[in-house]
Amino acid sequence: MCRTHLAALFLGFLSVPAMGQSMELLSGSMTVHPGTSLRIQGPIEWTIAGPATVVNNGSIDLGTEARLIEVEGSPIVGAGTEHAVLVAAPPYVSQDPGGLGLSLSTTDGPGTVDIVRGHEPQLLHTSDLSIARWYFISAMGEIGQDLALDLRYDPSELNGLDGADLLIFESTSDTGPWGALPSTVDVGARTVSSTDQYPWAYVTAFDRNAVASVNATSVVSGFQVYPTIVESVLHINTSGEERIITLEVVDGLGRTVWSERTAALGTQARIDLSGLMAGAYFLRINSRYVHRFRKA
Numbered sequence: 001m002c003r004t005h006l007a008a009l010f011l012g013f014l015s016v017p018a019m020g021q022s023m024e025l026l027s028g029s030m031t032v033h034p035g036t037s038l039r040i041q042g043p044i045e046w047t048i049a050g051p052a053t054v055v056n057n058g059s060i061d062l063g064t065e066a067r068l069i070e071v072e073g074s075p076i077v078g079a080g081t082e083h084a085v086l087v088a089a090p091p092y093v094s095q096d097p098g099g100l101g102l103s104l105s106t107t108d109g110p111g112t113v114d115i116v117r118g119h120e121p122q123l124l125h126t127s128d129l130s131i132a133r134w135y136f137i138s139a140m141g142e143i144g145q146d147l148a149l150d151l152r153y154d155p156s157e158l159n160g161l162d163g164a165d166l167l168i169f170e171s172t173s174d175t176g177p178w179g180a181l182p183s184t185v186d187v188g189a190r191t192v193s194s195t196d197q198y199p200w201a202y203v204t205a206f207d208r209n210a211v212a213s214v215n216a217t218s219v220v221s222g223f224q225v226y227p228t229i230v231e232s233v234l235h236i237n238t239s240g241e242e243r244i245i246t247l248e249v250v251d252g253l254g255r256t257v258w259s260e261r262t263a264a265l266g267t268q269a270r271i272d273l274s275g276l277m278a279g280a281y282f283l284r285i286n287s288r289y290v291h292r293f294r295k296a
Helices: 006-010 206-215
Strands: 003-004 022-023 029-032 037-039 047-049 053-056 059-061 067-070 081-087 090-095 102-105 112-118 133-137 146-152 166-171 185-187 193-196 202-207 223-226 234-236 246-251 256-266 269-272 279-285 289-295
Touching: 102 112, 146 202, 166 193, 202 206, 223 279, 223 289, 234 246, 234 279, 246 269, 256 269
Parallel strands: 003 037, 022 047, 029 053, 037 059, 047 067, 059 081
Antiparallel strands: 081 112, 090 102, 102 146, 112 133, 133 202, 146 193, 166 202, 185 193, 223 234, 234 269, 246 256, 246 279, 279 289
16 A cells, blocks of 8 residues: 655645644645555644645544644545544543544543544435445444444535434444434534444434434333343333333344234333344334344
8 A cells, every 4th residue: 555655745735834733725635546545643733724625535544643623614525534543541521533523422431442434425224325424433342331422524514414303323334234323413513422332333424314114212201121232131111001012123224123012011021132143223112112222
């Protein structure tokens, strides 16, 4: 793989102060070609300001110290990826490795996190497309460990979606299946926020209406479902007046992989999922209430 030197690639495009701690791409266009890797070393802030454009079809490595500042309307685009590494002692709050737009918070999470960002929309099983931004999170953790995520996007990356209707989705593969995470949005700050449990992998944002057929919610009204990380048995108890009548387990592609229908399930149920493949699933109760869980 070719590794292009920073000074040569940026010549004629960047304003670099004598101290070399900040760089600005104020106009023009820069392309990182396929098979080319650009490494930015040291505590450098690289500002990309409109109308400048950066097309990354290779890879840009920001290491542990360099940081991007992308002015609204001028995010990096292309088929390539950007990479940054967070090295921090937990607990930490709103750590954004490399300025790539994914802020991380944890009380007891990993001290080192590798983040990769890409720009091509992802595909949901409903044929809906995500925003034009995705991340891959690589870190050592423990099953069930929480990592709070604030995913920031540029308006130009919405891909026709409404920022008010976004949900963070996660997957262990860049080809899916994708599972929805309970999320909150801040349209003004252009962020979608959620908490993901280990194992972490790929995250992006889709329209919440794209999963109407498998409507994921964080709270199952009138029912208690546990544990959220299932090794063998999933338990369901009623906490209200409604009884358990039907149960269905649905995978990320919308396929029913287990079901039981009876008028005699009553107030408690146990589902043996020991034979289920690892991954993200949904439990649908009485065809109305949906709980998301992960099979370990």
